[in-house]
Amino acid sequence: MAICEGFVPRLRRALGLLVFLFALAAMGCSAALDYPGALGVAAPGAQAAGLHEPQPYEPEAAEAYEAMPPAEPEPPRLRYAVMPDNPRPGYPVTIGVSAGFGVETASLMLGGRRIARGSFFPAYSDDGSQPFKATLLTVPTTIGAGQPVIVLETSEGVAAEIPLAVAARQFHSETIALTPALTGIQTDMSPQRVAESQHLWAVLGRVGTEAYFTGSFVRPVQSTRRTSIFGARRVFVNQDGSRSTSIHAGIDYGIPTGTPVFASGGGRVVLARDRIVSGKSVIIEHLPGVFSIYYHLDAIGVREGDMIETGAVLGLSGNTGFSTGPHLHWEVRVFGENTDPDAIVARPLLDRSAILGIMGY
Numbered sequence: 001m002a003i004c005e006g007f008v009p010r011l012r013r014a015l016g017l018l019v020f021l022f023a024l025a026a027m028g029c030s031a032a033l034d035y036p037g038a039l040g041v042a043a044p045g046a047q048a049a050g051l052h053e054p055q056p057y058e059p060e061a062a063e064a065y066e067a068m069p070p071a072e073p074e075p076p077r078l079r080y081a082v083m084p085d086n087p088r089p090g091y092p093v094t095i096g097v098s099a100g101f102g103v104e105t106a107s108l109m110l111g112g113r114r115i116a117r118g119s120f121f122p123a124y125s126d127d128g129s130q131p132f133k134a135t136l137l138t139v140p141t142t143i144g145a146g147q148p149v150i151v152l153e154t155s156e157g158v159a160a161e162i163p164l165a166v167a168a169r170q171f172h173s174e175t176i177a178l179t180p181a182l183t184g185i186q187t188d189m190s191p192q193r194v195a196e197s198q199h200l201w202a203v204l205g206r207v208g209t210e211a212y213f214t215g216s217f218v219r220p221v222q223s224t225r226r227t228s229i230f231g232a233r234r235v236f237v238n239q240d241g242s243r244s245t246s247i248h249a250g251i252d253y254g255i256p257t258g259t260p261v262f263a264s265g266g267g268r269v270v271l272a273r274d275r276i277v278s279g280k281s282v283i284i285e286h287l288p289g290v291f292s293i294y295y296h297l298d299a300i301g302v303r304e305g306d307m308i309e310t311g312a313v314l315g316l317s318g319n320t321g322f323s324t325g326p327h328l329h330w331e332v333r334v335f336g337e338n339t340d341p342d343a344i345v346a347r348p349l350l351d352r353s354a355i356l357g358i359m360g361y
């Protein structure tokens with residue numbers, strides 16, 4: 001009896017220990033199965049609710065867990081680059097974005113108002129292995145104080161907003177007294193002048209698809225003698241004393257008539273004709289939305305549609321059209337915005353490796 005009396009409590013303790021161990025094992029099993037669910041990864045075929053129930057150990061389930069595929073790689077994210085990051089008014093800004101996100105345009109917004117806009121075109125790394133998209137935007141010379149924002153847009157809406165710190169810039173002023181002949185051009189509202197103006201803006205407003213030239217611009221003449229600078233605020237005084245104002249959109253080089261004028265970069269001649277205001281004129285398209293312009297020539301040596309290389313002779317300088325003396329007016333337009341030629345010769349139109357480096361590719 002003494003044995004039996006001693007045996008029963010020990011049996012109870014042993015059974016109790018077994019129940020306790022089984023409960024512990026069940027809890028451990030539950031915790032192990034809960035963990036993948038907490039990461040948002042469900043075992044194949046597992047019911048989400050079942051993961052939270054204590055489960056007995058099942059070899060098949062363990063094998064299924066071992067065979068789980070690795071977690072999905074991080075989805076690609078939109079990358080972008082802006083060069084330079086602190087432009088001055090009149091400076092071009094090159095923007096690169098990842099391909100495959102449907103980003104179509106970049107707008108420069110200030111106080112809720114769009115002050116410039118560029119369309120993206122396809123681009124590739126130097127070795128062609130990395131596709132991306134690029135465009136240029138010019139900070140208008142008329143921008144006031146404030147920090148504009150570059151808004152990257154898809155057809156669906158806004159993809160990203162990038163604040164842009166624009167540095168301050170002062171522009172010169174100049175007053176120009178006009179002769180009777182120049183007053184006549186200035187005030188000419190003839191149908192021909194209106195038609196020429198409409199044609200000019202149609203040419204500059206056309207956004208092509210070809211990237212003809214992405215390198216660095218060269219200057220169109222060897223002379224460094226400038227008779228008017230970029231962005232000058234001009235007041236024209238007509239013969240009758242009335243005044244009108246404009247902003248000088250380019251650089252004037254004071255050079256003798258007959259001086260050879262060179263193409264600043266390669267591209268396609270999109271305008272080569274005589275105009276009332278600009279005289280004999282040539283315009284070259286380099287990139288979608290990016291043009292260089294040469295006015296007041298004495299002779300034009302290229303035709304519309306010609307493909308030309310950097311440094312090709314476009315013609316000879318002169319004094320034709322609205323001009324107060326022999327000079328070349330050299331201008332750069334980026335999506336219609338007048339752009340500082342000095343800023344655009346300072347670096348390539350599209351520095352692929354720098355842009356891709358900023359984007360982290």
Ligand SMILES: [Zn+2]
Binds near residue numbers: 228248251252328330
């Ligand atoms: Zn000029």
